[in-house]
């Protein structure tokens with residue numbers, strides 16, 4: 185280890201992240217400790233918040249027994265394949281919207297290049313964006329059901345993102361577009377749905393996800409962060425060899441990015457991978473069915489992050 189290099193790295197880290205640096209360092213430390221102790225590379229505060237919200241939602245949830253059991257399976261495994269649940273005309277509509285944003289050089293398009301070659305281009309739509317009316321059409325009943333099950337009730341969409349990955353230079357192993365194993369580090373009651381906008385074969389990179397069991401095994405073997413795989417390297421390589429998630433345009437899956445290790449697959453030269461990602465968390469507002477019949481039930485409605493169908497982006 186070169187202390188000079190480490191010191192320079194730390195200084196540049198502080199210069200880059202400014203006042204946020206101490207918090208980022210604490211968060212990083214917290215995640216490493218949690219990975220070691222619990223096999224979950226997510227912060228303790230995020231985990232506690234996730235547990236409380238989950239327990240609260242399960243107490244008051246009015247979803248069916250089948251949906252509740254499905255939610256338990258999704259949360260236990262961390263991932264569930266949904267299949268081709270988005271019609272191809274909807275996929276094409278969203279793909280043409282994305283291509284249009286690139287052609288017209290929308291200022292919200294983010295691009296990443298390596299050695300002068302574009303390897304990533306993407307855009308995120310949030311509340312207030314005019315494109316949301318089009319994006320919301322992608323929320324088929326199957327996707328709504330999957331989010332409802334995972335959230336144990338109502339959910340709230342945080343964003344819709346579309347991006348395209350290109351191949352990386354031969355032998356390039358640095359993190360560019362989440363191509364190293366990681367967890368997102370945010371709240372553990374958050375779920376993501378990915379929808380392929382192209383036909384994705386393993387040669388297109390697919391998406392590589394370790395389920396909850398495999399994530400715990402990787403942490404047990406020494407995984408600590410995207411930079412520190414420890415002795416989990418060969419275990420993670422075996423997951424990669426077993427195959428990435430692939431499917432035709434419209435293929436979808438739901439997973440928990442904060443409890444499951446995952447990484448972006450890298451397309452082979454001349455191939456690309458275009459995906460749509462929807463992020464959702466349990467709904468902020470409670471809507472009890474039947475309506476409040478007592479003061480306590482009325483009071484419960486004021487507690488944030490409970491069940492209900494307050495879904496400003498997908499309603």
Ligand SMILES: [Fe+2]
Nearest residue numbers: 362367368441
């Ligand atoms: Fe991620």
